[in-house]
């Protein structure tokens with residue numbers, strides 16, 4: 001610890017317990033009367049250690065994921081150039097405008113499991129001549145009786161040039177997922193050539209130009225397969241290591257782009273899989289060919305309700321989301337043994353809350369679900385986890401952008417809304433590119449009992465902090481479903497001049513946005529009375545908060 005009292009002294013003095021005036025601004029939520037600040041004993045403590053940087057938060061941590069699945073592409077993103085729905089060259093205007101505003105650094109496409117069946121050549125050239133292909137999700141029980149819809153039979157209207165148009169419009173870098181299961185390495189090399197070979201240089205560059213893009217896309221990020229232990233080929237780690245080498249080994253022409261290959265990681269926290277794969281790559285000194293190692297983590301609660309969840313399911317979902325922490329640290333520790341200099345970073349290229357029961361707005365929006373205040377907390381606590389491990393996590397992609405698992409948007413024909421999860425991304429945008437600082441959060445646990453009668457406790461508040469110039473951004477989730485948390489916040493090594501809070505909460509934790517009431521859940525901002533090196537703040541129950549502190 002660098003400046004000020006050490007942690008034990010700090011906690012002790014706080015516990016002795018000067019009553020602190022709750023610092024939360026007066027808020028009016030949904031017409032309710034303003035709440036009075038109450039004098040409360042601070043039970044929680046946050047220390048921000050401004051002299052202890054963790055690393056720069058990669059903007060790509062706030063990345064996205066677009067798969068040809070259900071209503072993600074067709075209806076969600078692609079509405080068609082001749083549509084009455086406002087669009088930019090066929091791409092839904094409202095979605096572009098909203099997404100661009102939150103600075104989406106990167107977008108992954110075309111899958112997911114779909115990627116390992118996709119032939120990129122089907123999605124280029126004259127749209128009228130592109131083949132229709134059976135989507136791998138066609139037989140899913142939820143859509144198999146819905147006829148010849150795009151979710152089942154892909155018209156290939158949205159291909160590489162269209163995806164690049166989308167990425168350009170929103171300001172995201174493309175992250176392409178290559179097909180390892182059903183295409184040879186040559187097809188991958190040619191996709192790279194199609195995307196990146198210089199203007200006029202190759203036949204594929206000319207085909208790209210015919211699609212409207214003479215200039216190369218300079219696509220840097222290339223995933224070598226997806227979930228290769230499962231839908232991506234059902235490979236053993238030994239087999240996948242062989243495939244990885246076949247696809248990514250030198251020479252894949254780089255075209256001066258600086259290609260970054262991402263290996264498809266294990267199922268869940270299967271460290272044996274990771275260990276074996278790295279060992280096999282190391283045998284041929286190929287670990288260096290990999291830039292990132294992909295992890296996936298979907299959190300869930302047993303009762304599976306997206307909206308009508310009960311209190312245990314609130315805590316169960318957040319506890320499940322919180323496992324991101326151990327997924328990252330366990331893998332990082334293991335990788336320390338196999339890649340001592342940590343040249344390979346972690347890429348969490350699928351994460352989100354996946355509820356068992358669907359609440360989609362259209363039956364063909366496969367895995368479509370509503371996003372409540374609970375999902376907003378999943379987003380906040382997960383982004384905080386990535387921030388705290390900014391030295392380890394180089395990219396992350398929430399699954400999936402629109403009309404799907406934990407989406408930022410729901411769209412149906414001309415109807416469109418942003419979810420509470422979107423608002424969390426907007427709130428966390430200032431962390432992008434800022435320096436993550438070491439933080440210490442201590443707080444009481446929220447006690448909860450699972451369906452089997454087992455007692456658990458979840459730390460009520462946690463979060464992250466980052467610094468950019470003289471602005472300190474602190475984001476905090478209060479996971480207690482019903483109780484506000486009074487907290488002392490100490491800024492070690494700096495002093496606060498002014499502060500402002502942005503808070504996302506709602507009257508009811510089940511609240512969510514609908515096409516009829518799109519602003520039910522949205523953040524509210526207010527000034528906060530805070531100055532000096534320590535101040536008190538009260539985080540409302542079931543909330544996500546961002547504090548913007550201007551430092552003296």
Ligand code: AHR
Nearest residue numbers: 111112113114226227399
């Ligand atoms: O996001 C939905 C699916 O979940 C993806 O296609 C797959 O990679 C994962 O199992």
